């Protein structure tokens with residue numbers, strides 16, 4: 001059995017930033033990062049547009065209060081305002097700290113960090129490294145892990161959280177390279193496992209974004225918060241769904257329909273293309289529904305709209321958003337200097353997640369905390385994004401709350417002993433689970449069941465939702481789940497068996513998908529990214545509260561928690 005003072009699951013921005021903070025706070029601590037990918041292949045590396053902070057380099061009138069207000073308004077007033085205040089206040093400091101670590105931000109002519117406009121932000125406050133911001137930050141953080149001597153277990157798949165008597169004691173992992181199982185015990189475990197975009201059939205997320213951390217938490221009997229809030233990014237490249245960054249609109253691109261109109265004038269006249277993502281995604285979906293979408297042959301009535309960069313000119317396109325130009329060129333053969341890019345909404349981000357307090361410690365219910373268990377980044381819900389996240393606030397959340405959680409963990413483990421674990425019990429249980437997958441005769445291929453599941457989620461819990469559609473979706477998913485014990489694996493080997501990983505991930509998708517649907521079904525209002533055609537208004541009287549969903553194979557129990565409101569009273573949200 002392996003042992004470390006702290007084990008962090010996930011090598012993206014949140015996990016790496018926490019590890020750096022723990023090492024800085026107490027260099028004697030023995031820290032491990034476990035990740036199913038290599039850390040620099042975490043989805044954070046794909047982040048494009050930037051990270052928000054009121055550095056005031058471009059806009060001297062910006063304030064942290066304005067950043068906090070934009071975030072709360074963007075969240076449709078569901079965000080916890082104490083957490084938002086910390087996010088906005090600590091933002092300049094964490095960005096400068098990244099710069100000191102060596103992150104290569106884009107610069108103004110005078111050498112200070114450049115800042116651009118972003119959706120829902122009232123000032124130009126998004127710092128960036130061209131349109132490869134995640135790449136620039138993650139590489140520097142991973143370099144720092146090495147500098148601080150953090151042990152990295154890459155390509156290890158974590159398949160279970162060990163929770164006994166209200167205390168997390170460690171994890172069970174599977175080494176993808178040689179198939180051996182290990183129990184890792186630790187004084188504190190942190191999840192930084194990222195999002196779940198692969199629950200849907202069209203997403204900007206990478207293949208590893210399967211919500212494993214969320215599923216492991218739910219299966220351990222702990223709640224998941226606000227899972228009904230799934231962010232659809234307005235500009236997924238048609239038909240593949242990969243992201244064309246909001247930075248493109250931040251730099252001035254237009255959205256146009258089949259009639260050549262900048263239709264955002266009808267939905268958010270004051271912000272136009274830079275309205276928040278929920279509003280822009282719904283606007284595009286409505287244009288497509290009203291037959292003002294475009295077909296690949298250019299005729300009206302098709303499945304996408306255009307993102308038009310042509311007026312920006314070659315020099316600006318190539319210096320500010322070169323990666324987006326390259327994506328459109330490489331994947332669909334469009335030269336965005338001369339042709340508009342076909343786009344439509346794509347699943348992008350998880351507002352909900354593992355409930356945590358502002359020190360990253362996981363909540364078991366209301367204000368009760370789980371001993372030894374922490375989470376940060378996209379898998380966590382400290383609730384800074386509420387019902388809808390603003391672009392460039394997620395990298396910021398990873399860094400601010402990664403740092404806070406790291407500091408809290410370094411304190412938490414002082415003078416604590418390593419927990420006692422019955423290693424054999426967990427190894428035997430995991431062996432049985434893997435053995436069953438390898439040996440069951442089965443009649444369904446993993447891909448077949450996964451595709452049916454993803455199609456079902458996409459059709460039944462998309463941009464527009466009704467009780468009837470979601471009920472039907474939940475039933476279909478419960479039926480599909482019955483096929484799980486009947487999937488078969490061609491690869492029976494222990495060396496680099498990616499089929500086993502896919503089978504384990506499929507189980508995560510099922511758990512997460514059901515929690516999303518059940519939470520969405522019970523929220524009988526429209527707020528942020530959750531839009532109910534049968535309850536089209538926001539209802540603060542009944543639903544200004546966080547969902548806490550407890551999963552069990554028998555069903556999902558839904559409870560609620562109040563929203564923390566400190567600075568901004570809820571108002572009607574108009575742009």
Ligand SMILES: Cc1cc2nc3c(=O)[nH]c(=O)nc-3n(C[C@H](O)[C@H](O)[C@H](O)COP(=O)(O)OP(=O)(O)OC[C@H]3O[C@@H](n4cnc5c(N)ncnc54)[C@H](O)[C@@H]3O)c2cc1C
Pocket residue numbers: 009010011012013014015034035036037038039041042043044045046047048049050051133134156157158159192193194195204205206208209212213243348349376377378379391392393394395396398
């Ligand atoms: C294309 C794209 C562009 C984006 N652009 C921006 C942007 O410009 N600005 C912004 O603010 N946000 C952006 N976002 C969102 C932001 O990048 C993510 O929310 C954030 O990077 C998530 O970081 P994370 O550390 O929480 O998780 P991730 O970076 O997703 O890392 C998750 C880690 O967990 C590990 N893991 C998961 N499951 C297991 C398991 N079972 N066992 C072991 N390890 C596991 C993975 O291997 C990985 O190391 C973008 C997202 C996408 C998809």
